[in-house]
Amino acid sequence: MPPEQTLLLLRYMIMAREFDAAMLRLYRQGKAFGGVYSQLGNEATSVGSAYALDPKRDVLFPMHRNIGAHFVFGQNLDQLMVNHLAREGSQMRGTDGTGHYADETLRIYGNVSHLGAMIPVAAGFVLASRMRGEDCVAMTYIGDGGAQVGEVHEALNFASVHKLPLVLIIENNQYAYSTPNSLEFACAKLSDRALGYGIHGETIDGTNVETVYEACSRAVQRARAGEGPSIIETITMRLRGHAEHDDFAYVPKEMLAEWTAKDPVETYIKTLIKRGAITEDDVQALKKGTLADMIQAIDRALERPWPAAEEGFRNVFIEG
């Protein structure tokens, strides 16, 4: 991978991490409300996968922890912050929060809290593209818990039968809220399910951004070539609770220590320093600059008023 690309991947990962840290601070200060869902440990999967797409023609259906993917697809930090904090100017007008927004220009369609519900929608989106002869691959995400929702099966089967250009990333981050893998599924690997759909599936290291990028690039190529959907299971660990109210007490300390040592961002920094692509000073400067960007984005977002109450009565239906 060319050095400028590797630096870009690192930059997106650090942005995701700093955004995460910013949201946690805001939550503790009582300025972020509702659920704050950390994506700590998820950076490599979000960034590496979305980076395999072409944001000009492809489409992204991210989940709430895929902050890095939003940045890869060109989402502006200020807009993302305003969306999360539900201030005036939110792309959801205050009707919803987190990363649930849609941005038709950026080709990002956020999720709903009912996990798996957007996978059939992603399939339908690319079905429409194909009917018009357009080359568009949809990438969407689910977790080790969400993968047990019936709609995921229906969508994968539908997309497989009709050979739709869909890439499903199953982010296996060990816990579905508090429930471990052992109580969520009984197959050896979640990608084994691909066999049942007659499609390609593989399980990869979800902490290595380049591994994720390469596997997803192959999946995107297969989709473009008309070979149908792929399942890429990325193994990582959610390094915080389900949301910030969750004390995370169900996680064994040794397990957390083991995965913290595999931190996707710090691991990649070490790799790039070893390769000579970046220096320790560069990293510090990048982190510092990103943190400063976050602080400014927070300040600008919090200067904005709450959305007008009238918004609550608008747009239940589209007029005209």
Add this chain to the structure above:
Amino acid sequence: MAVMTYLEAIADAMRVEMRKDKSVFMIGEDIGAYGGAFKLTKGFLEEFGSERVMDAPISESAIIGAGIGAALNGMRPIVEMQFMDFVTNGFNQLVTVAGTTAYRWGIGLPLVVRGPSGGGVGANPFHSRNSEAWFAHSTGLKVVCPAFPADAKGLLTAAIRDNNPVVFYEHKGLYRKIKEEVPEGEYVVPLGLARVVREGKSVSVITYGSAVHMSLQAAETLAQEGIDVEVVDIRTLVPFDEETVLESVRKTGRVVVAHEAVLTAGFGGEIAARIADKAFKYLDAPVKRVASFDSPTPFAPTLEKAVLPDADKIMVAIREVFRF
């Protein structure tokens, strides 16, 4: 004008719109080569091809979800439920995703989910349900229940052209039972307008779907008893044409609300509440509801006839409010 059955009128609406607009296409089960469980899409595959008359696996969530995705991406999908009962398998897509998209995103979803509903044909608890009230209660979904062929065509055309998700209830008992003159070519009946299908002075029956026909039959019989019944077909539950209903109530002062769906928390309760709220001083009798007994729709003809409303049950109610 051409004489069409209710079923032919529905097929005609789709055919006309599909010929006119390439973004209109269908997804459903057995709708292609087989022509649909009721043969409603007979000939569609031959005319429009398998891409626009798309047979899907038995996966209502995937089918409705794919319709939503296609609607987000510039198409106007018509999703067929082989029986509206099976919409339960796709409930989350319709209620959670489709019904909230405009509110959350400000993006229109030109999606129609349509199919046969209703009982009276010996089809068992799983092929007979009238579930329209669920979707009237779930926000962000328009709900249409036509009673006549011309209305079915015109309302379906309006539904296809609407930029919001529309749940379109066809009554399977009406498919081949009723015929009438239907305008040929493009024909639109706007959503949200009730229609007075029979004028009268004594009692208003506010109704929709199959119960319109039961009410008209009741009205004919009662005319011989000197009770002059007005029948208002609301046609769409969402949006609801409150004004036409209230106008009829102000005229007669006596109201029966009738639908084939079960009584409790049915749409009739909503209609009765609006009347009580906005036309109370015009009422000369309590508002009476006629609906199905609160049970699943049973299989055997004796049981089914017993629980479903019919013209006789509506007549009893009309006489009661008339004599109050």
